[in-house]
Amino acid sequence: MRRVTPMTVDVVLPCLDEAEALPWVLARIPAGWRAIVVDNGSTDGSAALAAGLGATVVHEPRRGFGAACHAGLLAAEAEFVCFCDCDASLDPGLLPGLVGAVAEGSAELLLGRRRPAGRGAWPAHARAGNLALSWLLRRRTGLRLHDLGPLRAARREALLGLGLTDRRSGYPLQMVVRAADAGWRVREVDVPYLPRAGRSKVTGTWRGTYQAVHDMRRVLDEPVRAGGGRP
Structure with missing residues (x-):
């Protein structure tokens, strides 16, 4: 496996009122990597806390998980970019393994397949929605993935080349869909999924899960994109 040298990786952390979890999350960022906390309108002091803990803070006023993620991607400068939730449900300390697989070429987009570790880590409604989307993704792309988890790694320039528009x-x-259309090797590896700090803003309720599934169905209805380029 090719060694990934320091300062070649940026970690995008979309953030909305995650002051409770930020200290743990930022302490787990690998040494030499840059944490980019994208504040999406927090009212609990998350942005100031993140800056005080040494993170690069980007402010994205337009609400939406995709808006925050993409703002972080645009702010990134490293060869590799990782994404991780900022709620302490996923351990950024696991990211070197994902980046290493991308660096050595065994995958061009590597996802962490969440495996619940603790009671309440993954509510039934969120798990059901994820399974349904995984099945629909398989029909759309042929990818046999089991999870669309937020812990992931890829090369920055290649991600920008996908032309992502959902916010x-x-x-x-x-x-994932556009990577598949472009012929990327998309893989998943198991990662522990911990009980989050605070309540999920996306899938914390049946209503939130329904809205997320609705947004994703819209993505699946997009026509297949010819080409798109390989990393």
Whole structure:
């Protein structure tokens, strides 16, 4: 496996009122990597806390998970970019393994397949929505993925080349769909999924899960994009 040298990786952390989780999350960022906390309108002091803990803070006023993720991608400068939720449900300390697989060429987009580790880590309604989307993704692209988890790694320039346009909950799915259309090798590896700090803004309720699935169905209805380029 090719060694990834320091300062070649940026970690995008979309953030909305995650002051409770930020210290743990930022402490787990690998040494030499840059944490980009994208504040999406927090009212609990998350932005100031993140800056005080040494993170690069980007302010994205347009609400939406995709808006925050893409603002972080645009702010990134490193060869590799990772994405991770900012709620302490996923451990950024696991990211070197994902980046290493991308660096050595065994994958061009690598996703963390969430495996619940603890009671309440993954509510039934969120899990059901994820399974349904995984099945629909398989029909659309042929990819046999089990999860569309937010822990992921890829090369920055290649991600920018996908031309991602969704700025809501469909952003993670659109990334996978367009990568598949472009002929990328998309893989997943198991990662522990911990009980989050605070309540999910996306899938914390049946209503939130329904909205997320609705956003993602819109992505799946997009026509297949010819070409798109390989990393």
